[in-house]
Amino acid sequence: MLESLCKMIKLIKPKKLSKGDTVAFVTLSWGGASECKDRYLCGKNQIEETFGLKVIETPNALKSSDWIYEHPEERLNDLIWAFKNPEVKAIISIIGGDDSIRLFDF
Numbered sequence: 001m002l003e004s005l006c007k008m009i010k011l012i013k014p015k016k017l018s019k020g021d022t023v024a025f026v027t028l029s030w031g032g033a034s035e036c037k038d039r040y041l042c043g044k045n046q047i048e049e050t051f052g053l054k055v056i057e058t059p060n061a062l063k064s065s066d067w068i069y070e071h072p073e074e075r076l077n078d079l080i081w082a083f084k085n086p087e088v089k090a091i092i093s094i095i096g097g098d099d100s101i102r103l104f105d106f
Contacts, residue, residue, distance in 0.1 A: 014090070019052030021089040024082035026058045028075055029097030031065035033057075040094065047092070058082055061094060073106040 017023070025044070027033060033040040040062075044055050058078035060071070068075065082091045 017051070017053060017090055020054065022054045022056055022087045023047065023090040023092055024056055024058055024085065024088045025061050025092055025094050026075075026078050026082055027061045027063075027068055027094045028079065029068075030095055031063060031068035032095040033062050034064050034068075043094075053090075056088070076106045 025033075047053055048055055058081055060068070060074050060078050079091070082088050
């Protein structure tokens with residue numbers, strides 16, 4: 001059954017990223033980027049320097065852990081923002097986790 005379903009769905013293969021492309025960082029679960037700022041900046045720097053990509057954060061990606069927890073609808077809005085932004089060629093989750101499930105309510 002799964003095989004026939006997969007044949008019915010036309011998958012879209014994303015284009016390969018090139019130097020200078022913009023990627024969006026989004027926080028879908030815990031607000032780790034604000035809690036571990038040095039670690040976040042180290043990862044961002046590696047993406048930019050190693051791959052030559054331009055990193056932008058979604059509007060709420062760097063807000064406090066408490067704010068992130070209290071606003072799952074805004075986490076979803078950030079993801080939608082990244083998908084709608086014509087400048088963004090890829091979306092990278094800063095951190096995932098079990099709290100991402102709360103986005104489904106919205």
